[in-house]
Amino acid sequence: MTDAALTVAEQAAIQRRTVLVLSIGQVLGGIAFGATVSLGALLAADLSGDDALSGLATASVTLGAALCAIPLARLAARVGRRRALTLGNMFALVGIAVVILAASLRVFPLLLVGILMIGAGNAGNLQSRFAATDLAAAQHRGRDLSIVVWATTIGGVAGPLLLGPGEIVGEAIGMPPQTGSYAFSFVAQCAALLLYLVALRPDPLLSAQRLATAAVAATGVAVADRPVVARYAIFAVAGSHVVMASVMAMTPVHLAHMAHGAHGMAPTPADVSALVGITIALHVGGMYALSPLFGILADRWGRLRVVLLGQLLLGGALAFAVLVNDEEWGVMVALILLGLGWSAATVAGAALLTESSAPEVRTRRQGRSDSLMSLSAAAGAVLAGVVLSNFQYAGLGIAASVIVLAIVVLSPLGRAKP
Structure with a gap:
């Protein structure tokens, strides 16, 4: 049966399977990214001999995602999501191998190349949430997208938790120190690649394109393109991501300063690590735990209202x-709300971008959104350090609020007519 002849029930069944496959792929693909975030800075500091260069690991993984988001989206538009996602997996596999080689040879620039390629693979992970919308019914688009976003947290949490077991396995098979968990990451990426090749059929994007073409041929009415709304959605997603990333990146530094100034005595490193770990864990929970709820609200209330709910939380x-x-509790509440606001704005903004773009330009705009989101977050994190050093944590909060205000003030653009 051709895509054009699919019944509503058959399309819904394909969509359910697609969301399941994408969610499992997110779990598997996220393991490598979670391990890189945890180990990248440590490896960078070790191989470079300079703690000041450890931040280049985070910059490299972000740059890799930003550089590959648009090319992968264009590839998906031509040959489908399956090939684009598997190419992302292949980038990550090569990147993992390069990281292990760099650690073995103790070559710092080679390490950054490997981490950049893992970041390129993460661009495929980001694309998965849009893949969940290709065949989704309009009334369930936010929900389906949010389920795939929610699945991200499993891989993101599993990656760091595998550090200890990974070192045991790595030592047993002769891997360089601090790279053992990449053995798990390599296996997970191979599994994700095979999963997409075998199970992501029919390809959701190619099927959606054929359905759209058939609908136009049957009715003579094309899907309206709303570029102004699409640009606002891109801005809202990127802006919300900048607010989240910049404040979150500086929170560990602020908490360390707080701990050293409290009670008139110096805390132990373990105390500082525990405080930072609990706060960031609560923040990550806020980012992902309720994303399905925000997806459902976006379907019922409307995309723009949930984007604005995100700004209220931010x-x-x-x-x-x-x-x-x-106060420690005050910072914890701030980080929880920060995660919740990011989740609402990202889920609803991505759904708004998808439905405001005509099929022929949709994937290209999705790639631009992912690229801008990654680049702006990297720039925001760098600028946040400057703001924190000169105006303290409160100054950083005030500076970030300008972006939130801009998203709210420009919100009428999210209702613009074609």
């Missing part, structure tokens, strides 16, 4: 960051 987070930043 605004609340920044208020705590400005007014209660000298």
